[in-house]
Amino acid sequence: MNDLSEFRxxxxxxxxxxxxxxxxxxxxxxxxxxRETVQNPDTLRWFESCYEQGWTVPTWPRExxxxxxxxxxxxxxxxxxxxxRAPIPLSGMGVTMIGPTLLEHGTDDxxxxxxxxxxxxxxxxxxxxxxxxxxSDLASLQTRAVDQxxxxxxxxxxxxxxxxxxxxxxxxxxxxxxxxxxxEGISFVLFSMDDPGVSVKPIILIAGNSPFCQCFFDDxxxxxxxxxxxxxxxxxxxxxxLQHERSMISGMGSLGGGGRSMTLAETALSFYGKIGxxxxxxxxxxxxxxxxxDRQAFSLTQRRAVEENTSGSTxxxxxxxxxxxxTELDTRRMEALMSMRGSAGIGWEGTEFDGNAITDTRxxxxxxxxxxxxxxxxxxxxxxxxxxxxxxx
Numbered sequence: 001m002n003d004l005s006e007f008r009x010x011x012x013x014x015x016x017x018x019x020x021x022x023x024x025x026x027x028x029x030x031x032x033x034x035r036e037t038v039q040n041p042d043t044l045r046w047f048e049s050c051y052e053q054g055w056t057v058p059t060w061p062r063e064x065x066x067x068x069x070x071x072x073x074x075x076x077x078x079x080x081x082x083x084x085r086a087p088i089p090l091s092g093m094g095v096t097m098i099g100p101t102l103l104e105h106g107t108d109d110x111x112x113x114x115x116x117x118x119x120x121x122x123x124x125x126x127x128x129x130x131x132x133x134x135x136s137d138l139a140s141l142q143t144r145a146v147d148q149x150x151x152x153x154x155x156x157x158x159x160x161x162x163x164x165x166x167x168x169x170x171x172x173x174x175x176x177x178x179x180x181x182x183x184e185g186i187s188f189v190l191f192s193m194d195d196p197g198v199s200v201k202p203i204i205l206i207a208g209n210s211p212f213c214q215c216f217f218d219d220x221x222x223x224x225x226x227x228x229x230x231x232x233x234x235x236x237x238x239x240x241x242l243q244h245e246r247s248m249i250s251g252m253g254s255l256g257g258g259g260r261s262m263t264l265a266e267t268a269l270s271f272y273g274k275i276g277x278x279x280x281x282x283x284x285x286x287x288x289x290x291x292x293x294d295r296q297a298f299s300l301t302q303r304r305a306v307e308e309n310t311s312g313s314t315x316x317x318x319x320x321x322x323x324x325x326x327t328e329l330d331t332r333r334m335e336a337l338m339s340m341r342g343s344a345g346i347g348w349e350g351t352e353f354d355g356n357a358i359t360d361t362r363x364x365x366x367x368x369x370x371x372x373x374x375x376x377x378x379x380x381x382x383x384x385x386x387x388x389x390x391x392x393x
Contacts (some may be wrong), residue, residue: 044076065119
């Protein structure tokens with residue numbers, strides 16, 4: 001315990017010394033990669049400082065750029081960064097999804113070639129899972145990978161590939177056998193987005209600019225050195241990566257405090273008025289209280305799960321519960337915000353709407369995708385029923 005207290009004190013002091021003032025409660029997101037641009041030079045300075053500490057991937061082994069922190073130390077680091085209102089030093093699918101998956105399922109050669117380039121921000125990743133005809137029923141994917149000896153020839157397309165237009169590499173599910181049940185003929189491969197035959201088309205959503213793209217693969221050569229796991233057994237790897245993704249979506253493993261926006265209570269006070277220190281409108285007060293109580297209970301449940309997880313790795317099927325509740329709760333929060341704002345809650349642009357109103361409207365629209373990304377809420381409920389509660393099919 002004394003060692004942990006000392007670690008906390010050292011962390012707090014380091015953050016006080018190294019966190020640029022311009023990034024406190026308002027830093028931009030940084031995901032690295034060869035195509036990344038930043039608006040504030042302090043963003044790169046902050047990233048480089050954290051990388052030197054091993055804090056871009058704090059629980060990873062030192063040989064791959066991490067700090068080899070134990071789970072309790074990583075939790076302290078997360079808490080102190082949040083208290084300091086520090087931005088996440090390095091975000092993206094390399095840190096939260098493919099990196100942890102390679103640590104568990106990659107070969108020594110694959111870990112050596114890819115993990116350090118994630119930690120140091122040189123390579124940014126995207127996810128090649130969903131297809132135009134394979135979304136929630138992901139195992140129906142049809143992107144083909146034909147064996148050519150020491151490589152595969154990949155043809156097909158992926159959709160909703162977040163950040164594909166900025167990514168350097170992709171982790172991708174491909175069909176390598178069409179003669180077996182659909183879950184048994186899938187393989188998990190990696191390849192560069194600069195490879196010949198790869199093309200990307202951004203997708204614009206009703207929320208305005210979006211991170212989503214569609215990717216097309218025309219005779220893309222994929223080396224078998226970047227086949228993860230066993231050929232035709234990629235579904236096992238894919239499911240484990242989804243657990244890492246769901247943990248990330250629920251906010252269980254994030255570092256940093258992020259930006260500052262109006263809370264639900266602050267918005268309610270501005271629209272409903274107040275009696276003393278209370279929201280004047282009784283139904284509004286009740287709605288805000290219920291959502292805030294549920295958020296606090298959820299946060300404590302996440303904290304307990306992290307503390308009980310002595311292995312330090314991402315939980316397995318329990319991630320479905322956290323992902324489901326986090327996205328549904330966020331949907332409730334945004335619906336409450338829109339209700340409070342009334343006609344001011346439809347602001348898209350223009351001087352008649354303040355910045356918070358425009359931000360909330362766009363967040364509300366974009367948030368609709370949250371209950372689908374990483375597996376829809378219905379899929380999560382099925383997983384919870386089968387894998388956690390043990391209910392029959």
